[in-house]
Amino acid sequence: MPEASLGKERTPLGVRRGSYDDLVQPMATSTPTDVLASEPSAASGRTRFTLAKAAGSLAAQVSRLTGRGSGVSIRGQVILKLDPNALGKSLAGRRVAVVSGTNGKTTTTHLLHAAVLAALDPAASDRVVSNDDGANLAQGLTSTLAMSPDADTALLETDERVVGEVVRLGRPDVVVLLNCSRDQLDRNHEIAALSAGWREAFVAAGVGGPTVVANADDPLVVWAASAARRVLWISTDSRRSLDAGLCPRCGAPLPPADDGVWACSSCGLSQPEPDYVVAAGEIRHGDRRYRPSLRLPGEFNVGNAAFALAAAHVLGVDPDTAIEAMESVQAPAGRFATVRIGDTPATLMLAKNPAGWAETLPLAGTDPVVLAIDSAAADGRDVSWLWDVDYEQLHGRTVIATGPRATDLAVRLTYADVDHVVVPDLESAVSDIGRPVDVVATYTPFQQLRKMSAR
Amino acid sequence: MTARTPTDDVRIVLVYSSLLGIYGDRGNAMVLARRLHWRGERARLIAVEPGRVLPDDADLYLLGGGEDAAQVSAANAMRLDGAINRAVDRGAVVLAVCAGYQIAGHRFTDGNGVDHAGLGLLDVVTERSAHRAVGEIASYSDILSGDDGWLTGFENHGGLTRLGASARALGRVHAGIGNGDGTDGAVTGRVLGTYAHGPVLARNPALADHLLELVLGRPLAPVACAEVGQLRAERLAKAGVTEGLRLSA
Numbered sequence: 079m080p081e082a083s084l085g086k087e088r089t090p091l092g093v094r095r096g097s098y099d100d101l102v103q104p105m106a107t108s109t110p111t112d113v114l115a116s117e118p119s120a121a122s123g124r125t126r127f128t129l130a131k132a133a134g135s136l137a138a139q140v141s142r143l144t145g146r147g148s149g150v151s152i153r154g155q156v157i158l159k160l161d162p163n164a165l166g167k168s169l170a171g172r173r174v175a176v177v178s179g180t181n182g183k184t185t186t187t188h189l190l191h192a193a194v195l196a197a198l199d200p201a202a203s204d205r206v207v208s209n210d211d212g213a214n215l216a217q218g219l220t221s222t223l224a225m226s227p228d229a230d231t232a233l234l235e236t237d238e239r240v241v242g243e244v245v246r247l248g249r250p251d252v253v254v255l256l257n258c259s260r261d262q263l264d265r266n267h268e269i270a271a272l273s274a275g276w277r278e279a280f281v282a283a284g285v286g287g288p289t290v291v292a293n294a295d296d297p298l299v300v301w302a303a304s305a306a307r308r309v310l311w312i313s314t315d316s317r318r319s320l321d322a323g324l325c326p327r328c329g330a331p332l333p334p335a336d337d338g339v340w341a342c343s344s345c346g347l348s349q350p351e352p353d354y355v356v357a358a359g360e361i362r363h364g365d366r367r368y369r370p371s372l373r374l375p376g377e378f379n380v381g382n383a384a385f386a387l388a389a390a391h392v393l394g395v396d397p398d399t400a401i402e403a404m405e406s407v408q409a410p411a412g413r414f415a416t417v418r419i420g421d422t423p424a425t426l427m428l429a430k431n432p433a434g435w436a437e438t439l440p441l442a443g444t445d446p447v448v449l450a451i452d453s454a455a456a457d458g459r460d461v462s463w464l465w466d467v468d469y470e471q472l473h474g475r476t477v478i479a480t481g482p483r484a485t486d487l488a489v490r491l492t493y494a495d496v497d498h499v500v501v502p503d504l505e506s507a508v509s510d511i512g513r514p515v516d517v518v519a520t521y522t523p524f525q526q527l528r529k530m531s532a533r
Numbered sequence: 534m535t536a537r538t539p540t541d542d543v544r545i546v547l548v549y550s551s552l553l554g555i556y557g558d559r560g561n562a563m564v565l566a567r568r569l570h571w572r573g574e575r576a577r578l579i580a581v582e583p584g585r586v587l588p589d590d591a592d593l594y595l596l597g598g599g600e601d602a603a604q605v606s607a608a609n610a611m612r613l614d615g616a617i618n619r620a621v622d623r624g625a626v627v628l629a630v631c632a633g634y635q636i637a638g639h640r641f642t643d644g645n646g647v648d649h650a651g652l653g654l655l656d657v658v659t660e661r662s663a664h665r666a667v668g669e670i671a672s673y674s675d676i677l678s679g680d681d682g683w684l685t686g687f688e689n690h691g692g693l694t695r696l697g698a699s700a701r702a703l704g705r706v707h708a709g710i711g712n713g714d715g716t717d718g719a720v721t722g723r724v725l726g727t728y729a730h731g732p733v734l735a736r737n738p739a740l741a742d743h744l745l746e747l748v749l750g751r752p753l754a755p756v757a758c759a760e761v762g763q764l765r766a767e768r769l770a771k772a773g774v775t776e777g778l779r780l781s782a
């Protein structure tokens with residue numbers, strides 16, 4: 079991958095030369111003019127942004143002091159309220175990498191962050207900012223960026239619905255698109271529309287647009303990414319997304335993927351030749367082979383590492399440096415962390431939607447196994463997806479069903495003929511076990527368990 | 534009536550899951566098959582994807598929910614195939630939910646305001662609504678009896694459905710939107726439609742048994758499942774259906 083093909087004249091991160099100051103990009107001078115067009119002058123636009131950031135910091139401090147939260151989200155809310163152009167202004171002048179998709183965003187962002195940091199002098203680590211906590215909507219991104227005004231590189235886990243906006247405002251160097259499948263349908267009821275929105279953003283970005291690191295196995299991702307000026311295709315040997323029933327280009331029904339390769343028989347849209355292939359724990363790129371010893375379980379995490387490796391390469395990080403750094407990543411935002419809840423050592427796994435459960439459930443090997451289900455806004459209020467998950471694979475073991483929607487799970491398990499007990503209270507469902515147990519949880523109970531373990 | 538003999542498997546067709554299966558719709562097939570097994574009856578699940586021919590001699594057809602483009606594609610494929618209409622003429626039973634419910638009607642309007650022909654199995658037409666209906670839905674259906682008549686589900690659709698003279702509503706809406714006129718769903722002959730989407734039969738076992746009894750032509754022995762009862766109580770309470778209301782229904 080020739081570095082010369084990078085879209086912008088910026089110092090590749092992997093090159094260690096000169097002092098830290100030589101490498102830092104000048105801030106604010108390259109603010110896109112369209113962002114400022116609605117304001118009287120650049121100077122007053124900056125003033126408003128500065129005041130908004132001060133007010134946001136105050137709100138975040140109040141939120142922390144009163145114990146309401148980390149303040150990340152409230153800070154962003156306040157800043158965007160006072161300066162609606164704040165996201166564009168906070169992105170301006172930075173080298174930006176975006177990581178999006180339905181599943182794997184947080185882990186892949188952590189892996190990329192580790193790879194990029196490894197290419198820098200430890201003293202220069204504040205050149206890089208990342209929303210490692212997963213606050214991935216406009217307010218979370220704004221908040222994260224506002225806290226690190228001097229970082230010239232931003233690695234941003236980005237919600238699927240915000241990708242277009244960040245591509246437009248932040249002109250990222252690289253956009254990682256992991257996958258596109260059903261998730262929280264009470265909010266995102268048209269998955270095809272998400273992918274179409276990504277495509278529009280790449281078309282609009284034109285020749286100045288990002289390099290996209292995209293999943294070749296997923297038709298919705300392929301159709302979106304193929305509009306980008308340059309694409310690195312990753313094939314992870316994952317099953318084709320459940321949710322591309324129709325060809326995203328021509329609308330004809332897509333036939334089942336024989337031997338894992340899909341193609342539309344009407345218009346010819348088909349699985350692109352991959353640049354990176356993941357199979358049996360190995361990442362192949364050209365004649366290079368990498369076998370990362372990740373601290374994260376599951377073949378899908380080797381897949382996430384392949385996406386991060388390709389993105390890091392686009393940013394100028396040497397692949398061997400990237401692989402070594404990714405091998406040190408553990409428990410990104412609490413995923414796969416083993417924590418103590420009461421007397422129980424519990425390994426916490428997050429599964430948010432049918433595709434996430436399909437990846438994660440096979441990794442939960444204990445008997446009993448705890449499954450925690452909620453339907454708060456962050457989980458999706460509709461739990462119909464329980465019937466898309468293959469709980470039949472738990473046959474012969476006992477499930478402890480917990481969380482506010484434990485009864486829905488219990489009915490699903492009854493029809494799956496899987497032994498189970500319902501313990502509605504999340505904490506006692508785990509703490510009463512007293513020996514190592516795997517816990518698979520939707521978003522809200524996952525975060526609640528992390529908090530319990532931190533007490 | 535279908536030419537089924539009492540010893541035949543009950544043949545259940547899951548129609549175009551890749552287009553009409555977005556809300557866990559396969560759950561209805563799993564519930565029906567399991568409830569037959571619990572009674573010592575035999576079930577055969579037949580999953581048919583677009584591009585394959587639908588059988589016209591099955592007993593029960595399940596149509597689920599899908600995105601706009603998938604709904605139009607599925608409707609066109611089913612109309613071209615013709616098997617479901619032929620099967621209904623012979624007495625087959627249909628459960629059509631969400632997008633599948635709209636397809637079962639005479640016509641429906643898509644997100645771009647374009648009209649599409651449906652299968653005409655239900656005497657209903659669907660227009661686009663200004664607001665999407667998203668949330669828990671509870672209704673009372675007098676095709677069932679007592680507390681079993683309470684139907685609970687989750688709806689997520691952008692349609693308003695009008696019933697014609699030869700359809701009657703499946704239920705009166707207590708919470709949620711349904712058809713948009715205080716009713717939910719429709720029944721014409723042995724074809725039932727509802728906006729309570731996805732695995733609606735998991736929450737409403739009496740409705741599942743009603744469909745199976747239509748197929749078998751005889752009553753099924755009751756099966757008790759405490760957890761399903763508990764789930765119904767939880768979801769109905771959430772929708773504001775309290776004990777007093779339930780007794781008066």
Ligand SMILES: [Zn+2]
Pocket residue numbers: 325326327328329330342343344345346347
């Ligand atoms: Zn096509």
